[in-house]
Amino acid sequence: MSKHVIRPLTVGGVAALAAVAVFGAAAPASAETAVPEPSSFTSAFTVMATPDQVLNADAVATPGEAGATGQFTFRVNSDLEIICYDITLTGVTGDYQSPAKTATHIHQAAAGLAGPPRIAFPNPAPVGDGPRTSTGCLQGPFTTGVLVEGVDTGQGFSLKSLEGNAASFAGDSHTAAFTAGVVRGQLTQVPVGGVQTGGGGAAAAQGPDATALGAAGLAGIALLGAVGVVAVRRNRASA
Numbered sequence: 001m002s003k004h005v006i007r008p009l010t011v012g013g014v015a016a017l018a019a020v021a022v023f024g025a026a027a028p029a030s031a032e033t034a035v036p037e038p039s040s041f042t043s044a045f046t047v048m049a050t051p052d053q054v055l056n057a058d059a060v061a062t063p064g065e066a067g068a069t070g071q072f073t074f075r076v077n078s079d080l081e082i083i084c085y086d087i088t089l090t091g092v093t094g095d096y097q098s099p100a101k102t103a104t105h106i107h108q109a110a111a112g113l114a115g116p117p118r119i120a121f122p123n124p125a126p127v128g129d130g131p132r133t134s135t136g137c138l139q140g141p142f143t144t145g146v147l148v149e150g151v152d153t154g155q156g157f158s159l160k161s162l163e164g165n166a167a168s169f170a171g172d173s174h175t176a177a178f179t180a181g182v183v184r185g186q187l188t189q190v191p192v193g194g195v196q197t198g199g200g201g202a203a204a205a206q207g208p209d210a211t212a213l214g215a216a217g218l219a220g221i222a223l224l225g226a227v228g229v230v231a232v233r234r235n236r237a238s239a
Contacts, residue, residue: 031143031154032119034136037084038077043163044192047072047171049185054172056180059114065175067091070183072171074106075192078159081140089124089132089173089183096123097176101145104134104173108157111167111186116153117144118162124173162187 049070056062068091075084087104096103102120109115119142124132142154162169172184 031141032138035082035139037137038080038082040077041075041084041192042078043076043166044190045072045074045076045162045166045187046190047074047185047187049171049173049183051178051183053111053170053184053186054178054181055109055112055114055184057114059112062180064178064180064182064184065092068183070171070173070185072185074171074187076159076163078163081159082137083119083140083159084137085121085134087121087124087134087171087173092124092132092173092175092182093129094175094177095127096174097179098174099146101143103175105144105171106162106187107170107172108161108168109170111170115170116148117146118142118154118157118169120144120154 047070049072051064051066051068052061054062054064068089070090070092071088073086076082098105100117100120102123104121104123105117106119106121107115107117119138121138122134122136124134126132140154140157140159142157143152144154146153166187166189169187170184171187172181174180175182
């Protein structure tokens, strides 16, 4: 069974006032556990996150960093409440900032809508002008550090909810210069075998006007990137 290096859960700066007004104040909290990759998965998802899909807390279009992209791959075993993640941010500059305990999330938010974070992932690193990556597996129960009426927005969340309606969830990351989000994209379900082995299936990008490359092209890039990351992790595990 492969081992993963889990980067520290760090957040730069303080919360944006608009986000706090909607989602409540942040508080230190941690419940999820970093775990090894399980032997099987019940579902898999990709996200092609772009700056033009970012919304603020009032669901108003608030573009992120021009030229930035994010590729998120999620593999889920909902029976064990485990989510494995491979996240790459490219063209993102500056430090992270969010009212949550990290600045990289899955939000329960359909395309064109705002919504609370349900899972907070370790921020891709290193902070700088080059690509940033974050890889590992987390097991619930999940917390985000964001409170609404005294309740953490991750409390009670189940990965079966994500599997039941993936289009109602978005992946994003936030920086000090782009507190509403530096990039964002909707989750798209893909075949589990396609993500693990490169076989079968292609995802269709969701969300308005992803980029000039076109939705289908972006989804293909996301899936190919996911396959490459997983292949590298498997090769390392067998070395």
